[in-house]
Amino acid sequence: MKKQWYRTGVAVLGGTLLLGSLTACVPLVLGGGAVTTAMVATDRRTSGMIVEDERIEQKAAAKIREILPEGSRASVTSFNRTAMITGEVRTAAQKEALERAVASVENVRRVVNEVQVVPFVSSLSQRSKDAFITSKVKASFLDAKDLQANTIKVVTEQNVVYLMGIVTPRESKRAAEIARGVNGVSKVVRVFETISEDDLANYKAREEALEKQGTAAPAVQAAEPVVEITPVK
Template identity: 30%
Template sequence: MAIKPLLRNILTIGAVLIISGSLNGCAVVAVGAVSATAVSVSNDRRTAGTQLDDFNAQNTASRLLGKQDNLNETANIEVTVYNKVALLTGQAPSQADINQAEEQVRSISYVNKIHNQIRIGQPIATSTELYDRWLATKIRTKILASDNVPTSQISIIVEDSEVFLMGLVTNQEATAAVDIARHVDGVARVVRAFEIY
């Protein structure tokens, strides 16, 4: 894959630092982020076992895709697994490559559904990655401020200004989350990948 997980983590930290640096009370923002993560894990509608299995399946999928030389060199594909559902996002040069990526993920017996949202094209630039992270932070902030959406139940994935929402939510929560994301400046499209709770 074009951007390795370590670089991706560095980009995320950099984006958070850039955003935090523009806010008053930076220390509070950083502490709040850690606390929000802990609360998210404990309030998740998935069991602790499912959360762990999702994490392991996601890592397995990333390893499988990383072993495909053509995908590793020319594509930028990310896998997110939530409650046994896999979401594939990113870019690949051809439909054959997209199909190959899906086949690799489909070989993981734990995954029972795949949303393949890989786009044909060249991997996005690092600056676009940073912008996507900023958009995800803006969306999460607006969802946190809403009484209608449980933030701990939603995964927000942004790829080239397209927003993908995953989670175990009610119909009302899903509609509210999509509405919030749709009205954030810079969002090109919102794709629902929810499971209805």
């Protein structure tokens, strides 16, 4: 899941004692049963990989808390050990520092840094709009009869929709088409790992078999994530 942190100065908080404090959404805890059996069954990652992605997000949270500057915010979403960073900071140096911090997390194999350098972070109303767009995109995926919605993670930042998952080329194109058709979306960024239709049938079973054997390399290698941008015309 996506986790988000803010570091806010006293001027924004009206002089309260929360100077330099961090707030974060409460993560879904796999051990607590928040992730259902149905969700695991439809996710193309193995249960072990789902747990690993959660650990990556938690470890990234700790590192980001140490360096996140005031007046900035950042989120990390991990899928199949690809960690995507989104958010807003004041300088390019701060953006690079976030990338180095996340890249240093154990078992992260790739970092996609989509943090924006801006003079001011987006408003609460914009973030609420982003959350609404995310919900609409997810609902649209569920309505689609030719797409497995639970295989795709959706993150929205400033009207830009980011998609992560293990998909076929057809699913990648279809997901982008659906997302770009949602009202309020300015563009769609795909951070997908692609796999052929033939390999898809046995992909998860092979991954689970290797996981039981303690083998790290996948039997069927999905293509490395490629960032593809689809503008909304």
